[in-house]
Each structure stands twice: as structure tokens, then as C-alpha cells.
Amino acid sequence: MxxxxxxxxxxxxxxxxxxxxxxxxxxxxxxxxxxxxxxxxxxxxxxxxxxxxxxxxxxxxxxxxxxxxxxxxxxxxxxxxxxxxxxxxxxxxxxxxxxxxxxxxxxxxxxxxxxxxxxxxSLPPREITPPQALAGLFPSGWRTVLQAMDNLFVVLESEAEVRGYNPDMVGILALTGLSLCITAPGDAAGPFDFVSRYFAPGVGIPEDPVTGSIHSSLVPYWADRLGRNALAAFQASRRGGRLDCRLADDRVQVTxxxxxxxxxxxxxxxx
The missing domain is CATH 3.10.310.10 (Diaminopimelate Epimerase; Chain A, domain 1)
Structure with a gap:
């Protein structure tokens, strides 16, 4: 031994x-x-x-x-x-x-x-045609759907939608070969520029508490949408975690x- x-x-x-x-x-x-x-x-x-x-x-x-x-x-x-x-x-x-x-x-x-x-x-996501399986996961719809690497990004309207989302793990598994990130802008009166959650049951992670890697895609997306390169992010899982982020050319810095x-x-x- x-x-x-x-x-x-x-x-x-x-x-x-x-x-x-x-x-x-x-x-x-x-x-x-x-x-x-x-x-x-x-x-x-x-x-x-x-x-x-x-x-x-x-x-x-x-x-x-x-x-x-x-x-x-x-x-x-x-x-x-x-x-x-x-x-x-x-x-x-x-x-x-x-x-x-x-x-x-x-x-x-x-x-x-x-x-x-x-x-x-920095791995900016690209807008895609939503897979059919998403419709059952988001009956109220979404703003847009994007993809980077093996991750789908579904942009929702509000922080409350992200925090209150009830994931259907069987439905997410139907996104064969893909994991799912949901994200939205932070509340106007809150401390965060954007929030997210991440689900990867296909690789043995039903909900990841805080995921540094997805911010390689979230940061360039939200930097472009919000018009600034320094962003405060929160991953709104049960455990939760803050990430202070900066877009610097082709790199993303996360603290x-x-x-x-x-x-x-x-x-x-x-x-």
C-alpha cells in the first residue's frame, strides 16, 4: 500500500x-x-x-x-x-x-x-438555433441561446428567474453531450452585474456550486452587453460564490x- x-x-x-x-x-x-x-x-x-x-x-x-x-x-x-x-x-x-x-x-x-x-x-459564446429539447426545460422562454465548447448558455430575463429555476435533470440529460448554464443580468439594486447557475449531469455533476470555467464565456458575453470589462458575478447555487471578473483582450481574469x-x-x- x-x-x-x-x-x-x-x-x-x-x-x-x-x-x-x-x-x-x-x-x-x-x-x-x-x-x-x-x-x-x-x-x-x-x-x-x-x-x-x-x-x-x-x-x-x-x-x-x-x-x-x-x-x-x-x-x-x-x-x-x-x-x-x-x-x-x-x-x-x-x-x-x-x-x-x-x-x-x-x-x-x-x-x-x-x-x-x-x-x-476568453471563449466567447456564439448564438445558435435552440435545440428542441430546450422548449420543455424553459416553458416561459428565454432571451437567447448560445454555445461555447460543450456548454449551452440560456439567457433569461431576470436574476429571480435564475435563482428560482427548478432543473429537470432528465431533460438536461437529453441535451446529449452538452451541459447547461443559465444566466441573467443582476438586479438593478443588487451588487452583481450578472448571475448564473450550471448543470452538468452528463459528466456526473447535477448542479455545480461555482464554476470558474463557464466565466470564460460569460464574461465576454456580459462585457459586450453591459459595455464594461470589470464585472461582479455570482453563481446562485445553494452554496453560492462570488467571482470578480475582468475581460482583458483574449483573456478572462477571475478573482x-x-x-x-x-x-x-x-x-x-x-x-
Whole structure:
């Protein structure tokens, strides 16, 4: 048997038990894919992140993310969680660079007071003809429907509609191969420029509490609609989380806080 350290971090969280929990393992060498997936399934969190420093002088960490059912191409909150673990538990100072398999280099800059700024690609969504399956999910209609990567974005009229939405997980699963984000402008008297929620039952995440990656698409969309590049966002899940966002040319910068909930030792069979 072998043991590894594992951390559970609340990302995009102002206090414990809010934001989005992610498990993080910092590896000396890569585990095989089946073991990574088994650990993620055992954790049963939205994401388990695995990071391993490259065997060179670059200081870059390779980073991968697994849901309980599969590896995913892009995850923001577990990237923030991994940077927090490296900064607080492994003594890595300054900006941290992660190499990913599908979205290039991601950089995370510590800001102090448990806050970190993620530098993410800008992935503007494109307007599409709505899939027929959406009609049953939104009987009151929508403003517009967009898509970026494997995500559908349904723009609703109001923050109240987003907060009060009752998701039909079977219906969302019918959007084969796609996850669903709903979004709307924030209330005029409220502190947020836009709000969102995100549902990905097809990859084992019924509702993701706070999703950094979708803001790579939400920020360019709302920056264009609202006419400003600095935006305050809130993901209105039960746990909830604030994201302070900025559009900077072809990058999206997202700032949020992270807290360590647990450090554990896990036991694995020898590979």
C-alpha cells in the first residue's frame, strides 16, 4: 500500500461551506488514469484535481481534472483550489503556471487574504438555433441561446428567474453531450452585474456550486452587453460564490477566495 496527501478546498468561498469544494492531490509522479478516476469517484466531489511538477527547470505544474465519472477539459474552481494548496501547503510563492491538455497554460496569481486571480482563455459564446429539447426545460422562454465548447448558455430575463429555476435533470440529460448554464443580468439594486447557475449531469455533476470555467464565456458575453470589462458575478447555487471578473483582450481574469477544509492521508494499492 502507499499513502498520499489529499486536500479538500472550498473555492470561490468567502467562508467555509460555501463556494465549490474540490479535492487536490500534488503528485511526485503521475498515477495512471484509472487510479485518478477511481480517486475522483471515491471523493464524489464535482472535481478532483491532480498536479505534478514538470521534470525540468520551468516550475510549471501539469494539471488534470476528474469528475466522479470522467476527465474534463477545463475546470476553474479546482485550478484555484490547486493554486491555494501549492501556496499554503507547499510554499510555492508568486504566480503559478499550470499546463493543461486542452485549454493551454493557465496562470494563477496570489492576491493576499486568501484571494487568487485566475488568468483564463476568453471563449466567447456564439448564438445558435435552440435545440428542441430546450422548449420543455424553459416553458416561459428565454432571451437567447448560445454555445461555447460543450456548454449551452440560456439567457433569461431576470436574476429571480435564475435563482428560482427548478432543473429537470432528465431533460438536461437529453441535451446529449452538452451541459447547461443559465444566466441573467443582476438586479438593478443588487451588487452583481450578472448571475448564473450550471448543470452538468452528463459528466456526473447535477448542479455545480461555482464554476470558474463557464466565466470564460460569460464574461465576454456580459462585457459586450453591459459595455464594461470589470464585472461582479455570482453563481446562485445553494452554496453560492462570488467571482470578480475582468475581460482583458483574449483573456478572462477571475478573482476568488479559497479556504482549506481538510487535509487527509489516503491509502492506495501499489501500482
Amino acid at each position: 502507499r499513502t498520499l496527501s489529499m486536500f479538500q478546498i472550498d473555492a470561490f468561498a468567502e467562508r467555509l461551506f460555501t463556494g465549490n469544494p474540490a479535492a487536490v492531490l500534488i503528485l511526485d509522479e503521475w498515477l495512471d488514469d484509472a487510479m485518478c478516476q477511481a480517486i475522483a469517484a471515491e471523493n464524489n466531489l464535482a472535481e478532483t484535481a491532480f498536479a505534478c511538477r514538470r521534470d525540468d527547470e520551468s516550475g510549471i505544474f501539469e494539471l488534470r481534472w476528474f469528475t466522479p465519472t470522467q476527465e474534463v477539459a477545463f475546470c476553474g474552481h479546482a485550478t484555484l483550489a490547486t493554486a491555494h494548496v501549492l501556496a499554503t501547503a507547499y510554499g510555492i510563492g508568486g504566480e503559478i503556471t499550470f499546463a493543461t491538455r486542452e485549454v493551454g497554460m493557465l496562470r494563477v496569481r496570489p492576491e493576499g487574504d486568501r484571494a487568487y486571480t485566475l488568468d483564463l482563455p 476568488g477566495r479559497a479556504l482549506t477544509f481538510m487535509e487527509a492521508e489516503i491509502t492506495l494499492p501499489v501500482q
